[in-house]
Amino acid sequence: MSVFLRGGIAGGFHLRSRDSSAVITKRRISAVGAVTGRSVNPAAAIEQRATWLPGLEPPPYLDGKLAGDYGFDPLGLGEDPKSLKWYVQAELVHARFAMLGVAGILFTDLLRTTGISNLPVWYEAGATKFDFASTKTLIVVQFLLMGFAETKRYMDFVSPGSQAAEGTFFGLEAALEGLEPGYPGGPLLNPLGLAKDIKNANDWKLKEIKNGRLAMMAILGFFVQASVTHTGPIDNLVEHLSNPWHKTIIQTLFTSAS
Numbered sequence: 238m239s240v241f242l243r244g245g246i247a248g249g250f251h252l253r254s255r256d257s258s259a260v261i262t263k264r265r266i267s268a269v270g271a272v273t274g275r276s277v278n279p280a281a282a283i284e285q286r287a288t289w290l291p292g293l294e295p296p297p298y299l300d301g302k303l304a305g306d307y308g309f310d311p312l313g314l315g316e317d318p319k320s321l322k323w324y325v326q327a328e329l330v331h332a333r334f335a336m337l338g339v340a341g342i343l344f345t346d347l348l349r350t351t352g353i354s355n356l357p358v359w360y361e362a363g364a365t366k367f368d369f370a371s372t373k374t375l376i377v378v379q380f381l382l383m384g385f386a387e388t389k390r391y392m393d394f395v396s397p398g399s400q401a402a403e404g405t406f407f408g409l410e411a412a413l414e415g416l417e418p419g420y421p422g423g424p425l426l427n428p429l430g431l432a433k434d435i436k437n438a439n440d441w442k443l444k445e446i447k448n449g450r451l452a453m454m455a456i457l458g459f460f461v462q463a464s465v466t467h468t469g470p471i472d473n474l475v476e477h478l479s480n481p482w483h484k485t486i487i488q489t490l491f492t493s494a495s
Contacts, residue, residue, distance in 0.1 A: 286301050286308075287307060288307050288308040289307040289308060289309045293308060294308075295307075295308025296308065296310055296313070296315070296316070298315055298316055298318070298321060299315060303325060304439060304442035304443045304445075304446050305442075305443055305446035305447060305450070323394075325419070326394055326418065326419050328446070328449075329419050329445075329446065329449070330390075330419075331449070331453060332445070332446060332448075332449020332450060332452060332453060333445075333449060335449060335452035335453040335455070335456045336448060336449055336452040338452070338456055339452045339455045339456060339459075341359075342359045342459060342469070342470065343470060343471070345359060345362075346358070346359060346469040346470055346471040346472075347471055349469065349471075350469070350471045350472060350475070358463075358468065358469045359459070359463075359469055360463045389405075389406070393415065393418055394418050394419075397415075397417070397418045398415065400415070401413075401414060401415050409425075411423065412424055412425045413425055413426060416432070416433075416435035417435050417436075420432075420435050420442075422435075465489060465490065465493045466489060466493075
C-alpha cells in the first residue's frame with residue numbers, strides 16, 4: 238500500500254478533530270510543564286504535529302515536513318530515505334490518476350443514467366469498439382504516449398531539472414517549466430498560476446494529496462461496488478436514495494453473499 242505512505246490514508250480518515258486534539262495536547266503540555274518545571278508554549282506545541290491516531294508517536298523519518306504527513310507507515314516502508322523519496326512521487330502520481338478516474342467515471346455515468354449519451358458503464362468501456370481506430374492501435378498509441386511521459390517524469394526524478402534543458406521537449410520546455418520534481422508548471426500544466434512559489438505552497442500540496450487519497454479510496458469503492466452490484470456508482474446512489482433505510486452497503490453485501 239505504498240501509495241498511502243505519506244501520512245494518513247485520506248483527509249476524511251484523519252481520526253482526530255482540531256478541537257479534541259487541542260484539548261488533549263494542552264493537557265499533555267501542562268503535565269510536561271509540571272514535571273519538568275519548564276514553561277512550555279502551548280500554541281507552538283499544539284500546532285507542532287498531528288498524527289493519524291491520537292497519542293501515536295510517529296516514526297522519526299516522518300518528521301512532518303512532507304505534505305499530508307500524519308505519521309502513517311505501519312510497515313516501515315519509508316525508513317530508507319531513497320525509498321521514501323520514490324514513494325512520495327508514486328503516491329502523488331497514483332493520487333492524480335485516481336482523481337482523474339473518479340471524475341471520468343462519475344461524469345460518464347451521469348451522462349449514461351440521464352440518457353444524455355449512450356455510453357457503456359465504466360467497467361465495460363474497455364471492451365467498446367471505436368470506428369476511428371482499432372483496439373490494437375489504441376493500445377499501441379497509449380503505450381507510446383504514456384511511456385514517453387512516464388520516462389520523462391522518471392528522468393526528472395533521477396536528475397531534477399534535467400528535462401527543462403533546452404531541446405529536451407520539442408522546444409516546449411518554457412511552457413512546461415517544472416517547479417520541482419512531481420510538480421510541473423508553466424502555462425500548459427499550471428494555466429491559473431497557482432502555487433508559483435512551490436517552496437511555500439504547502440497548503441496547495443496538502444489539499445491535493447488529501448483529495449488524491451480520498452479519490453484512491455473512492456476508486457477502490459467503485460471496484461468493489463461494480464463487483465458486487467454490477468452497476469455504476471450513480472445507479473447505486475439512486476437506488477440508495479430511493480430507500481435509504483433498506484438499500485445500504487450492509488444489506489447489499491449480505492444479499493450478494495447469500
